[in-house]
Amino acid sequence: MFLALREIRHEKLRYGLIVGMVVLVSYLVFVLSGLAYGLAQQNTQAISSWGTSKIALNSDANESLSQSLLTTATTDKLALSDHEAYIGQAGVVAKAAGQPKLSAQFVGLQAHQFVARNLKVTSGQRPATARQILVDDSFHDNGYRLGDRVQLNATAGKYTIVGFTHNAKLSVAPVIYGSLGTWRTLSHVTANFKASGVVSNDAHFAPKTAGVQTLTRQQFINKLPGYSAQNTTFTFMIAFLMVIAMVVIAVFLYILTMQKLPNYAVLRAQGIPASVLVKTTISQAMLLVVSGLVIGALLTAATVLALPAGVPMSFNLPLLAGVTVGILLTGVIGALIPVRLILRVDPVSVIGG
Amino acid sequence: MPALTLSHVTKQFGHATNQVTVLEDINFSATAGEVSLVLGPSGSGKSTFLTIAGGIQTPTTGQVQVQDQSLGQLTTKARDALRLNKIGFILQAYNLVPYLTVQDQFSLVDRVKPQGNLSAADLSALLDQLGIGQLTQQFPAELSGGQTQRVAIARALYQNPDIILADEPTAALDSARVAVVGQLLHDLAKQHHKAIVVVTHDLRLRDFADRIYQIMDGQMTVA
Ligand SMILES: Nc1ncnc2c1ncn2[C@@H]1O[C@H](COP(=O)(O)OP(=O)(O)OP(=O)(O)O)[C@@H](O)[C@H]1O
Ligand SMILES: [Mg+2]
Numbered sequence: 001m002f003l004a005l006r007e008i009r010h011e012k013l014r015y016g017l018i019v020g021m022v023v024l025v026s027y028l029v030f031v032l033s034g035l036a037y038g039l040a041q042q043n044t045q046a047i048s049s050w051g052t053s054k055i056a057l058n059s060d061a062n063e064s065l066s067q068s069l070l071t072t073a074t075t076d077k078l079a080l081s082d083h084e085a086y087i088g089q090a091g092v093v094a095k096a097a098g099q100p101k102l103s104a105q106f107v108g109l110q111a112h113q114f115v116a117r118n119l120k121v122t123s124g125q126r127p128a129t130a131r132q133i134l135v136d137d138s139f140h141d142n143g144y145r146l147g148d149r150v151q152l153n154a155t156a157g158k159y160t161i162v163g164f165t166h167n168a169k170l171s172v173a174p175v176i177y178g179s180l181g182t183w184r185t186l187s188h189v190t191a192n193f194k195a196s197g198v199v200s201n202d203a204h205f206a207p208k209t210a211g212v213q214t215l216t217r218q219q220f221i222n223k224l225p226g227y228s229a230q231n232t233t234f235t236f237m238i239a240f241l242m243v244i245a246m247v248v249i250a251v252f253l254y255i256l257t258m259q260k261l262p263n264y265a266v267l268r269a270q271g272i273p274a275s276v277l278v279k280t281t282i283s284q285a286m287l288l289v290v291s292g293l294v295i296g297a298l299l300t301a302a303t304v305l306a307l308p309a310g311v312p313m314s315f316n317l318p319l320l321a322g323v324t325v326g327i328l329l330t331g332v333i334g335a336l337i338p339v340r341l342i343l344r345v346d347p348v349s350v351i352g353g
Numbered sequence: 354m355p356a357l358t359l360s361h362v363t364k365q366f367g368h369a370t371n372q373v374t375v376l377e378d379i380n381f382s383a384t385a386g387e388v389s390l391v392l393g394p395s396g397s398g399k400s401t402f403l404t405i406a407g408g409i410q411t412p413t414t415g416q417v418q419v420q421d422q423s424l425g426q427l428t429t430k431a432r433d434a435l436r437l438n439k440i441g442f443i444l445q446a447y448n449l450v451p452y453l454t455v456q457d458q459f460s461l462v463d464r465v466k467p468q469g470n471l472s473a474a475d476l477s478a479l480l481d482q483l484g485i486g487q488l489t490q491q492f493p494a495e496l497s498g499g500q501t502q503r504v505a506i507a508r509a510l511y512q513n514p515d516i517i518l519a520d521e522p523t524a525a526l527d528s529a530r531v532a533v534v535g536q537l538l539h540d541l542a543k544q545h546h547k548a549i550v551v552v553t554h555d556l557r558l559r560d561f562a563d564r565i566y567q568i569m570d571g572q573m574t575v576a
Binding site: 002003006007009010011262263265266267268269270271272273274276343344346347348349 | 435
């Protein structure tokens, strides 16, 4: 550490620039992966928040909840326990006097079932009647307030917002929770139809009823419109970004060490053990990369606070930890490659007599 | 037993058609308590000779023996340790680490070799003798050529090595300083029983030498 710190102190500008570069690269990686992950989350937040592990749909629905309809004749045969709940999904446009129109996903629930019971209300309360709705926070961000009377599509009558909930997004649209009756109205179906599908938080839920297909949560999510394509795009984008970030940082540290080889040759001529040079290089590279990563993370946190609430950003900690460790490791390896060089050759060949 | 022996050392650079032989069958030994001076014109192979003697360059053929150890048979690690403990190098250029103050150049040695170095009092006496006692907080870039050279001398002596190898230690010094350095090296040999090898084209150092050699066209002769 002695040599590493003395050198940084003596060459503040150079090391400042290296740290700045690590800051920018890690900031880029953090923010972009946060945005990508945030968007991916918006496809599935609601489904995840219910604690879904299985989902049963009409087997002709092409594995899509919004295309699925279950008749009462079918649902009567399902023998549901209190681990299952009916879900009726319908795309709607919400509007209220003086507020912007919002495209949303209506989710009809049965009040006593587990999904409705477990909804987390951030303000207000759960709907108690068919004319009351619980809506995602993003309605609040768009100016909607408790007590606002909302019209859904062109249907008659208004629905009153009685509560807000957090992280309720389905297919990147905010969710409006209401009753199954409202869902029937919005979907223009008769009382012969019970719901779009059934979700279960029991991993063993597997009804054998004809005309019903059961999917795992992941199978269902992968079939959400556009979800897989979007995820593949983002996965590749982030992977490329990470690889390039790691290579860039490794190259910078490589160049940094290359420039120090004459100094290392002098030290070796003096008999300073190779292990000291290796330790110095590692500790210095770690110090630079870690401070860059920390500042990058702080900047990212500041950005999250500064961004408008509507911008989806969410962080996958294992992914970020992987990125961080990857950058750190490649940085150290980049810095060490030239050191290996000087430990093999005669010091004089580097400094020349 | 001599402190340092070179037997049949040759050194060639380059390959095939543009191969040059810089040293040819050099046989040399230095004894504790003596100052050996190797004189030769520029390009005659003095630095090559000295760096091979100190193990920071390997000979093409031949042996280098430091006290009872043959350098060719040592691992890199053992050779580094030998330099740290037995050999003080004063190179022709590039002796100091640019980001360490003069004081820190010595502190670094303390960190890797806690024992056997000069005491603080001895170091400060040495620096005063060399006229650089005031410069301990300077960085190498803030020193003149002659000051740098004297710091390099002090640094090599600080490790209290048995063998001191000096390459043009007086190149940038005026005659008064040459006398100081010459006397210092002479006293180290006589009073502290060091083996001292100086390669130079500075004839002013002849008065302080016990043995004088000539190097010319890769051959070494006794002058
Ligand atoms: N790494 C090398 N590759 C090729 N030639 C070299 C190399 N090092 C030294 N030489 C050649 O070897 C010869 C002797 O070089 P050396 O540095 O030993 O001379 P010197 O006597 O110390 O000269 P000076 O008094 O100018 O310091 C020179 O001709 C030089 O060009
Ligand atoms: Mg030379």
